[in-house]
Amino acid sequence: MFPTARCSPLFFRLPTLLFRPRFHSTMAALIEEAKRAAAKVAVEKHYPQDARWVGIGSGTTIVYVVEAIKALGVDTSATKYVPTGYQSKQLIIGAGLTAVEFDTIPPGTIFDVAFDGADEVDEDLNCIKGGGACLFQEKIVAMQAKEFVCVADHRKLQPRLLSNWKTVPIEVAPIAAHRVLSKLKDIGSVNPFIRASASEKEGPLKTDQGFFIIDAPFPPLLIKSDIAAGKEGNGKDGVWAVQDLARKINEIAGVLEVGIFQGETGPQATAAGGIGGQRPVAAYFGMADGSVSVRKAE
Numbered sequence: 001m002f003p004t005a006r007c008s009p010l011f012f013r014l015p016t017l018l019f020r021p022r023f024h025s026t027m028a029a030l031i032e033e034a035k036r037a038a039a040k041v042a043v044e045k046h047y048p049q050d051a052r053w054v055g056i057g058s059g060t061t062i063v064y065v066v067e068a069i070k071a072l073g074v075d076t077s078a079t080k081y082v083p084t085g086y087q088s089k090q091l092i093i094g095a096g097l098t099a100v101e102f103d104t105i106p107p108g109t110i111f112d113v114a115f116d117g118a119d120e121v122d123e124d125l126n127c128i129k130g131g132g133a134c135l136f137q138e139k140i141v142a143m144q145a146k147e148f149v150c151v152a153d154h155r156k157l158q159p160r161l162l163s164n165w166k167t168v169p170i171e172v173a174p175i176a177a178h179r180v181l182s183k184l185k186d187i188g189s190v191n192p193f194i195r196a197s198a199s200e201k202e203g204p205l206k207t208d209q210g211f212f213i214i215d216a217p218f219p220p221l222l223i224k225s226d227i228a229a230g231k232e233g234n235g236k237d238g239v240w241a242v243q244d245l246a247r248k249i250n251e252i253a254g255v256l257e258v259g260i261f262q263g264e265t266g267p268q269a270t271a272a273g274g275i276g277g278q279r280p281v282a283a284y285f286g287m288a289d290g291s292v293s294v295r296k297a298e
């Protein structure tokens with residue numbers, strides 16, 4: 001029997017050492033292709049030919065959404081693209097599209113559609129967002145759109161939030177960060193922490209608003225079917241339902257916004273007399289086999 005990689009002599013480990021980088025780069029390339037495939041289908045299905053206002057999210061997947069919009073070949077000269085942060089704005093401008101900041105849109109403007117990525121999506125289409133430190137502008141842009149469409153790769157497709165992605169990103173005022181940490185512990189988060197910058201000497205990472213991000217671990221979050229099956233989800237036993245935890249975190253003074261997108265979809269909000277919803281109408285996932293899987297809201 002061959003020794004295990006951990007304790008084997010170099011002779012036995014050589015093939016692993018030689019092939020591992022290539023394996024990882026192949027995996028990374030496949031993930032990028034999965035994002036691109038999902039973006040293409042999402043844009044083909046949801047981008048209106050005569051779009052006037054389009055929300056553009058943040059992250060690595062949204063790059064392929066913009067690529068897919070350009071590939072449609074439609075006239076974009078009259079379309080305004082609303083970014084969700086610095087990276088998003090540069091992406092729009094770099095593609096030759098017109099970026100219009102959220103705070104300059106005319107009152108009453110409703111976006112035709114908003115596209116964005118996610119860190120995790122559950123069976124009810126609730127999402128975790130903020131892994132790349134963007135969540136506040138993403139939420140207000142999604143909530144200004146007739147429909148919010150999520151695009152991701154297969155790693156994000158999970159039965160419950162916090163299955164694979166273990167923490168809830170929360171944007172907080174720097175002065176209140178330690179207060180918020182303490183309150184999060186009170187409601188059952190074990191070892192929440194302030195996200196650091198890539199360079200230690202720069203201290204905590206800053207969002208586009210100049211705020212901090214707290215990453216708060218919780219056990220996987222319950223969805224509607226769990227509650228219907230008799231589970232409580234009120235945090236008493238440390239387990240929360242999606243909407244209860246989102247509400248509880250947003251109630252903490254010092255929190256700007258929580259990276260849980262839940263509640264109404266755009267069409268549900270419109271039917272109720274409002275506008276926009278933070279839960280997507282559909283989420284498109286690029287799968288490992290090259291196909292695209294879709295989850296649609298009820």
Ligand SMILES: O=C[C@H](O)[C@H](O)[C@H](O)COP(=O)(O)O
Nearest residue numbers: 059060061117130132133134
């Ligand atoms: O903070 C960043 C945003 O919420 C992103 O949409 C999310 O993290 C997904 O990013 P990516 O497409 O890079 O996986």
